[in-house]
Amino acid sequence: MPATSTLVEPDSLNPSGIHHMTRTNATHAAAAGGGPDDGSDNNVAAAVAAGQMIDVSKLSAEQAVQRLIDHAARMGASDLFIVSNEQHMAVLVRHLGIVRPISVLSPDQGKRCLAHIKANSGMDISEKRHPADGRWIYNSREADTTVDLRINVIPTMYGEDFALRLLSRGNQLYNLDQLGMTDEQLASYQQMISSPSGIVLITGPTGSGKTATLYASLMKLNDGKRKINTIEDPIEYAIDGLRQSQVNPQINLGFSELLRSVLRQSPDVIMIGEIRDEETARTAVRAANSGILVFATLHAPSAAGAVQTMRTLGRIRISWRPACAAWSLSDWCGRCAPSAG
Numbered sequence: 001m002p003a004t005s006t007l008v009e010p011d012s013l014n015p016s017g018i019h020h021m022t023r024t025n026a027t028h029a030a031a032a033g034g035g036p037d038d039g040s041d042n043n044v045a046a047a048v049a050a051g052q053m054i055d056v057s058k059l060s061a062e063q064a065v066q067r068l069i070d071h072a073a074r075m076g077a078s079d080l081f082i083v084s085n086e087q088h089m090a091v092l093v094r095h096l097g098i099v100r101p102i103s104v105l106s107p108d109q110g111k112r113c114l115a116h117i118k119a120n121s122g123m124d125i126s127e128k129r130h131p132a133d134g135r136w137i138y139n140s141r142e143a144d145t146t147v148d149l150r151i152n153v154i155p156t157m158y159g160e161d162f163a164l165r166l167l168s169r170g171n172q173l174y175n176l177d178q179l180g181m182t183d184e185q186l187a188s189y190q191q192m193i194s195s196p197s198g199i200v201l202i203t204g205p206t207g208s209g210k211t212a213t214l215y216a217s218l219m220k221l222n223d224g225k226r227k228i229n230t231i232e233d234p235i236e237y238a239i240d241g242l243r244q245s246q247v248n249p250q251i252n253l254g255f256s257e258l259l260r261s262v263l264r265q266s267p268d269v270i271m272i273g274e275i276r277d278e279e280t281a282r283t284a285v286r287a288a289n290s291g292i293l294v295f296a297t298l299h300a301p302s303a304a305g306a307v308q309t310m311r312t313l314g315r316i317r318i319s320w321r322p323a324c325a326a327w328s329l330s331d332w333c334g335r336c337a338p339s340a341g
Contacts (some may be wrong), residue, residue, distance in 0.1 A: 007258065054091075054103040061112035068103060069149070070142035072166055078207045080166060085160030089113075097207035107159075110282075114153075121151045127156055128224065133249075145169065150234060165235050176216045193217050193295075196268075199288035201275075203300040204283075210297045211236060214271055217295060218242060223227060231330040233273045243267075256280045263287055271294040281313040314334045 054071060056064035068091055072080045073087045077093035082105070089110030091103040105113060118125045122132030136149040148167040153160050175248045178187060193200060200217070215237060218228060222241045233247045233255070245256050245262065255272060256279040262270060264282070275281050288294045300309040 021153055028298060039229070041302075053101070054192060056103055057109065058104065059338065061109065061116045064105070065113050065116050068166070069138055069147065070140050071102060072164075073140045073145060073147050073168060073203065074142060078165060079105075080164040082110065082117075082158055082164075084110070084161060086158050089159070096209050099207055101315040111159075112163060117151065117162060118153070121149065123151070123153065127158060131155070148234070148236075167234070173219065173237060173239075174216050175210050176220055178211060179216060190220070193293070197206075197288060197291045199284060199294040199296065201296055201298045201300075201303075201306045202308050203298050203303055212243075214295055214297065216273055217241070218269070221269055227261045227266065228269040228271070229267040230271040231255055231262060231273060238329070247273075254280075256283060259283045259287075263292075267292060270294045270295070274298070275310075275313070278314045279320075281310060 053242060054067065056067050059067060063204050069081065072093045073095065075095055077095045081090075081092040081093040081094070081099070083090050084094070088107065089105040090101060091105060092099050094100075108121045109153045115125050117132065117136070118132075119136075121136040123134040125130045131152070131154045133149040134153075136150050136151060140147050148169060150165040150167065152165075153161045176190065181189065202213050204210050218230070219239065222228060222239065224241065227243070228241070229245070231244045231245050231247065235244050235246045238244065243265070245258050247258060255274070256278060259270070259272065260283060268294055270284075270287060272280065272284055272294065273296075275298050277282060283296050284296055298306050298309055300306045
């Protein structure tokens with residue numbers, strides 16, 4: 001007779017919430033006659049019983065991975081995480097900047113799923129001691145789109161942690177007036193990017209819409225009268241009229257190396273996917289000060305924080321354009337929207 005228990009939904013922002021929940025379920029299963037070690041399937045079943053979980057416990061590794069990726073792609077998640085814990089593996093997604101759990105895997109099934117992901121992304125299945133990167137062009141039948149998966153794996157205390165970045169090739173590109181700016185903000189921003197030179201920094205947390213803002217800005221400027229070069233990691237959208245380049249760490253081709261070469265191409269506008277180091281920051285600022293309009297993202301909590309972040313990269317004199325902070329906001333659905341009045 002299967003064990004039953006009353007479960008509390010795990011903390012959506014903390015994978016340890018799933019860990020606590022699963023350990024609690026193992027205790028309940030043991031009390032009902034099954035041990036936690038021989039009841040890994042019971043742990044998974046109990047976690048799924050909590051509600052918001054996907055049950056993949058009866059699927060093969062290939063089918064489970066397909067189900068999880070399809071679910072993440074269909075909901076528009078930016079990342080899929082598989083993290084190893086002491087008694088299970090937790091599967092989470094980042095959607096609108098918030099990390100949420102979607103499934104729990106037993107250790108054996110989790111290892112098979114990770115091996116399947118490695119095999120499809122060109123990584124060495126036997127290597128578990130070093131970080132690794134891979135890429136998988138995945139055709140999602142359920143979401144009816146092709147997803148470019150950028151995969152990173154690191155060794156952790158209880159095994160390997162996987163991070164899969166989902167870049168859907170079928171995603172719609174937004175125009176500036178679709179980003180949720182007020183009329184005043186939109187007018188101010190359009191005036192900002194119409195300048196012939198300077199640097200425009202887009203800040204915000206992961207999944208906040210920085211890339212969407214960059215592409216919307218470039219599409220606004222892509223009128224055939226400017227030479228626009230981009231340096232990306234990776235190239236997320238191929239856009240006619242842009243000269244797009246991608247960094248390649250495997251051959252030591254980073255942002256700073258590509259940026260120096262792009263400057264010799266005499267561009268009017270440059271987009272840098274991310275300013276990560278002092279050399280890239282200095283080169284970008286020199287370009288902005290020499291008459292080029294530069295767009296870049298920066299890891300800073302707010303627009304004002306961009307100033308401090310740039311200062312930490314060195315004593316840099318900047319031809320500033322205002323920095324912009326991007327944040328994702330959730331829309332009310334029809335059932336949850338508060339009634340007027």
